[in-house]
Amino acid sequence: MTSEIKARDQSQDQDQNKKTQLNFSLRTIVISHYNEKARWALDYYRIPYVEHRSLPGLHMISMFKHQASSRPSPTNTRCVTPYLSAVPDSSAAGDLANEVKLHDSTQIAEFLSDQYAAPPNSKQSDSSSSSSSSGPRPNLYSNDAATKAKILALEERFGKMIGPHVRIYVYNEVLRHSPKSVGRAMGQNDNVGRLQTWIWTLFFGLFSWVLVKSLHINDKSAARSKEILRREFEHISRVLESGPPGPAYLVGNQFTAADLTLASLAGAAVGIGREDGYGAWVPQLTKARPEAQAFCEELRQTTAGKHILECYKLHRGEKAPGSSYGYSFFGLW
Numbered sequence: 001m002t003s004e005i006k007a008r009d010q011s012q013d014q015d016q017n018k019k020t021q022l023n024f025s026l027r028t029i030v031i032s033h034y035n036e037k038a039r040w041a042l043d044y045y046r047i048p049y050v051e052h053r054s055l056p057g058l059h060m061i062s063m064f065k066h067q068a069s070s071r072p073s074p075t076n077t078r079c080v081t082p083y084l085s086a087v088p089d090s091s092a093a094g095d096l097a098n099e100v101k102l103h104d105s106t107q108i109a110e111f112l113s114d115q116y117a118a119p120p121n122s123k124q125s126d127s128s129s130s131s132s133s134s135g136p137r138p139n140l141y142s143n144d145a146a147t148k149a150k151i152l153a154l155e156e157r158f159g160k161m162i163g164p165h166v167r168i169y170v171y172n173e174v175l176r177h178s179p180k181s182v183g184r185a186m187g188q189n190d191n192v193g194r195l196q197t198w199i200w201t202l203f204f205g206l207f208s209w210v211l212v213k214s215l216h217i218n219d220k221s222a223a224r225s226k227e228i229l230r231r232e233f234e235h236i237s238r239v240l241e242s243g244p245p246g247p248a249y250l251v252g253n254q255f256t257a258a259d260l261t262l263a264s265l266a267g268a269a270v271g272i273g274r275e276d277g278y279g280a281w282v283p284q285l286t287k288a289r290p291e292a293q294a295f296c297e298e299l300r301q302t303t304a305g306k307h308i309l310e311c312y313k314l315h316r317g318e319k320a321p322g323s324s325y326g327y328s329f330f331g332l333w
């Protein structure tokens, strides 16, 4: 390595450090796949953050003071998660006018990539870096406008065609067809503070009923979602199979926000869990009803399914060093 490259790398690392002088706090519904996307983007750029985790329904309490200005979609409330806030550390201590507030996983990934990706033409910018490589990570959105538009279009597609259908399909299995203990376990396994665990365990029947009713979860909607997922996996498999020679990614030969979005939103459908890097304990379809296990296995065998498993293996990595969990109410919430 020449001294010129070394000096450039050092200055990039210093630049990175300067930028991490923002204090990041992420409010999540801990098990949610859209929240996994935001967590993954933070972990990918190794940005330390405090995660304030909630369970579905109880997130309204955690998000009460941080609501979005409007409902992003008919299936969301103004308490929608993920919610990322970034407050400058020393330069403007306490100056909340400079606070960054983002209520959408794509906006979060784009913001982090803009701020923390390796600069164009640097040695890291065009490599297909795995989670173990050091130095700033490549841009998740590409520096080329046409490529970025493609990535954003795929993200939007997955946000509509995968995210909501994985939610309906998985909730139908877990809340309506699995033993109650599996649904209750979402509030256990170190997912949240102790008070939330108690409330969830005690009132699980009520939470489950509200989720099922409000998200219109039943066998008919789940069957429709299952079919949509099956078709979407076929489509994604074709995209991956028709790509340029070299490592198979959705856009070009490099891991981008399109792959990250697909892997986070569809992970639960192919049985991804905490041991694969998912940032929470989630019920495993591999342990659900035989028909759910069979569908999980069917998806895992597709090119798209294999790609998701591979993305977790190569790019999910660990929680960003220096990150922690935020608790309130005497450490119980």
Ligand SMILES: N[C@@H](CCC(=O)N[C@@H](CS)C(=O)NCC(=O)O)C(=O)O
Binding pocket: 029, 032, 033, 034, 035, 072, 075, 076, 077, 078, 079, 080, 081, 082, 103, 104, 105, 106, 159
């Ligand atoms: N388009 C949004 C969707 C986020 C979303 O659907 N969040 C769900 C969790 S899976 C949520 O917070 N629902 C509860 C609510 O809206 O109050 C994103 O990508 O961030």
